[in-house]
């Protein structure tokens with residue numbers, strides 16, 4: 172075969188053109204791979220696809236890495252917070268019965284975050300009722316009822332009962348009032364308002380919705396009694412201008428209001444005259460005999476007795492009181508009823524019993540007597556026995572032991588809020604003791 176000059180030129184030109192095309196193709200392909208060729212991505216028909224991403228520079232990558240690190244740290248912090256919060260919420264509510272709509276009641280407990288109120292709430296809740304607590308947290312604490320937070324039968328309303336309240340309920344236990352001398356003497360005018368205006372608001376609500384009301388009155392309506400033990404028929408011996416008058420007279424007016432609403436407005440009322448009560452969740456620093464003595468004994472301090480120690484008191488355990496309140500509310504009895512434990516001890520005896528139960532070496536010492544301190548206090552509970560078939564069951568030492576246990580834990584609390592001392596009944600039997 173003979174190559175002409177013209178044919179040779181054509182071949183050389185074709186070769187150069189082919190080399191140029193190959194070079195161009197390589198450059199284009201290398202640019203593609205620098206921009207980020209993603210392998211393994213396929214199109215709808217299953218063919219390999221080349222995905223082109225915009226080039227990412229190093230600075231951008233570093234800043235993204237830093238952001239990722241900060242976010243990771245935040246997630247760890249949030250997880251720790253969540254764990255902390257979860258540890259404060261009881262995983263399981265105490266056992267609650269189911270009641271159908273005919274038997275289930277809507278019950279308002281004013282002062283339900285306080286010592287007595289919270290134990291009452293425990294029983295009503297475990298029975299299966301819907302419970303609404305109204306409290307201004309003057310002496311009450313959320314901690315006392317927090318084991319019910321979120322339960323479908325439970326509601327907590329932050330409200331001062333001195334102001335009117337509009338809700339629909341079947342029964343009202345009216346307990347809102349400071350109960351210990353340092354608390355009610357702290358603001359005497361407010362104590363009087365709570366027991367007069369507060370009671371008017373509760374009775375007005377009961378009148379409007381047709382609810383039955385239980386008024387938590389007190390043995391203090393007997394003042395410094397000159398009849399012993401005190402029956403409900405005793406009218407009392409109260410100093411109307413003494414330091415305790417704001418409470419004693421406040422409660423006496425509260426009783427008067429109740430019977431006025433009953434007579435004039437047909438409101439169904441019952442009145443419990445509550446005697447000294449003790450138990451877990453009582454205030455550590457309420458200045459009353461039981462809490463003072465337990466605290467002093469647990470801290471190995473001297474146990475102080477005001478006066479000569481021969482004055483007497485009778486103390487009931489809180490679950491006995493709550494049983495009494497509930498049977499009274501469910502009875503048809505309308506006159507005031509004493510709810511207390513008639514087993515009487517001198518203050519001196521109490522000091523010894525508590526010191527022995529705690530097992531410390533505290534000495535018992537006497538200090539000056541306080542003004543208007545009643546010398547004898549013991550309920551006559553014949554009425555409660557006869558009409559309610561009620562009497563206290565918990566022996567003093569059993570109740571005191573439970574209370575000492577609670578106070579011991581309270582004193583051992585650490586600085587961490589999450590490690591606080593919460594008294595939670597696991598089932599109805601336990602809350603009744």
Ligand SMILES: NC(=O)c1ccc[n+]([C@@H]2O[C@H](COP(=O)([O-])OP(=O)(O)OC[C@H]3O[C@@H](n4cnc5c(N)ncnc54)[C@H](O)[C@@H]3O)[C@@H](O)[C@H]2O)c1
Nearest residue numbers: 282285286287307308309310311331332347348350445448
């Ligand atoms: N604990 C006793 O030994 C005893 C003895 C006799 C009578 N009581 C009566 O029983 C009731 C409960 O006593 P406690 O020992 O549980 O006292 P507490 O102080 O523990 O409870 C009273 C509750 O009422 C709340 N409260 C006070 N004023 C209020 C207001 N204006 N509005 C809304 N809530 C208010 C407080 O915050 C607290 O939660 C009181 O009415 C008291 O007078 C108690």
